[in-house]
Amino acid sequence: MEMALDAYAGASDDTLLVLYGNGDPMAAELLTRRLVPRVLGYATRLLGGDRAEAEDVAQEAMLRLWKIAPDWRTGEAKVSTWLFRVVSNLCTDRLRKRRTVDIDAIEEPQDDAPGAVDRMIQSDRAAALQQALNALPERQRMAVTLRHIEGATNPEIAEIMEISTEAVESLTARGKKALAVALAGRREELGYGKD
Amino acid sequence: MAKTDKDMLDDQMLDAFFDAARSEVTELSAGLVSAILADAAAHQPGAAGRGVSDGRDTRQQPNVWSRITSAIGGWPALAGMATATLAGVWIGFAAPTQLETLSGGLVLSGEYAANEEVYALEDMAPSYFGTAFLMEDDG
Incomplete structure (x- = not known):
């Protein structure tokens, strides 16, 4: 099994999806292990740190990928871009539903996470960033997460969010500025000192 | 109102937060992986299609034979x-003597002809002509 997976390791997502569509049993596992951690992390951030809901979204997005596999046209779109778009839309739907049900649920991630002020570690910074991201408008949060955490390019983000690259630049610039302001108040707490 | 430097983090500081977020590894739970793979197996068109065609193939080959x-x-x-x-x-291989006898050495020759007798023309001719006229040269 491991050897077979290794043999496929060099294959592109596109190729693996075609193999899956042709009935290859290994392709699904490799695609899952390759793509799901990324979209799960992304969904978790968009959903304000709610891992359980992010897992539902990831599973739903992968289900849609399995279903589209027979009709997949290689070379037209990147599998990861397509998947991020599906995840973005699913998260947007869930956030909309949430707003009507319980607006507080989004705003409160693991706020009690920070430890002692002088023992600031990466996970605390990540948690602080998540809090600041949660306060951003949804589209800004999406663009900033894709650009600065997932490492997507502006054209890729434009494709995922179905907007122009100019709109992406505007969203990321405004989002980043808002984060810089939100996190400035916690500069000392996060181990940067006042200067 | 414009924000002053003290009101905002600079890019380098902000990048440190992004780095921290990127360094967080998203571990997949076994439950999620198995649920996703179960979906994959259930919706794999090639596997389902191949399963059917496999069945058809394995049935088809004997069908041709049995037909x-x-x-x-x-x-x-x-x-x-x-047997025939x-x-x-x-x-073909054993060259039975009877066969050679019946064919008068026409079928097999040389060392295959186990029988010394070779049929002459008169052996084939109807008896009511007699053989004398056929052998009148011999006197």
């Missing part, structure tokens, strides 16, 4: 044909 066999008359007929074929091969 030929039944056209001949089933396995007993095939056994008979096999082997008999032909045996005759």
